[in-house]
Amino acid sequence: MYDTVLVPTDGSARSRAAARRAIDLAAVYGATVSVLSVIDARDLGLWTSADVPIANVQATLRDAAEMAVEEIAALASESDVPCETTVRIGVPHREILDFVEERDADIVVMATHGRKGLEHAILGSTTERVVRLSDVPVLTVRE
Numbered sequence: 001m002y003d004t005v006l007v008p009t010d011g012s013a014r015s016r017a018a019a020r021r022a023i024d025l026a027a028v029y030g031a032t033v034s035v036l037s038v039i040d041a042r043d044l045g046l047w048t049s050a051d052v053p054i055a056n057v058q059a060t061l062r063d064a065a066e067m068a069v070e071e072i073a074a075l076a077s078e079s080d081v082p083c084e085t086t087v088r089i090g091v092p093h094r095e096i097l098d099f100v101e102e103r104d105a106d107i108v109v110m111a112t113h114g115r116k117g118l119e120h121a122i123l124g125s126t127t128e129r130v131v132r133l134s135d136v137p138v139l140t141v142r143e
Contacts (some may be wrong), residue, residue: 002029006105008036008096008126011068014111018141019072022109023079025139031106032082035072036099037065038092062087093129100136108138 007022009015019035026033039061069085076083088095100108110127131138 002031002106004034004103004105005031006034006108008110009068009072014143017143018109018111019075021141023076023081026081027079033076034103035069035085037068037087038095039065039089040092041090092126096130097133107136112140112142
């Protein structure tokens with residue numbers, strides 16, 4: 001039923017809770033877990049070279065994203081579930097939906113909430129957008 005389970009992560013505890021559910025699901029179906037972290041390109045616009053060199057910001061964000069996907073890969077390894085990791089730069093919900101199509105993912109498992117506060121109210125939730133626009137089932141997990 002499921003061959004590829006996609007887990008988007010932002011490195012939060014909520015994302016790890018969703019990852020645990022995805023790993024359990026993948027173990028039952030003999031599926032591979034694909035872990036994706038998206039560096040929000042809109043975040044890069046918050047910095048200017050006068051504040052700090054953009055290359056430093058990108059490196060810091062990439063390091064955080066790499067740590068987030070590797071943490072979930074370690075959880076998958078503990079459960080003997082095959083796992084692949086990817087880090088991208090872009091608009092998170094678009095990158096997640098593109099990844100679903102490119103990798104022919106069967107299901108997306110993600111946390112119900114990521115960002116909080118004013119930014120959530122203005123931009124809307126990545127999870128909400130993925131749920132509305134995805135062609136495959138989306139399992140949302142509360143921490």
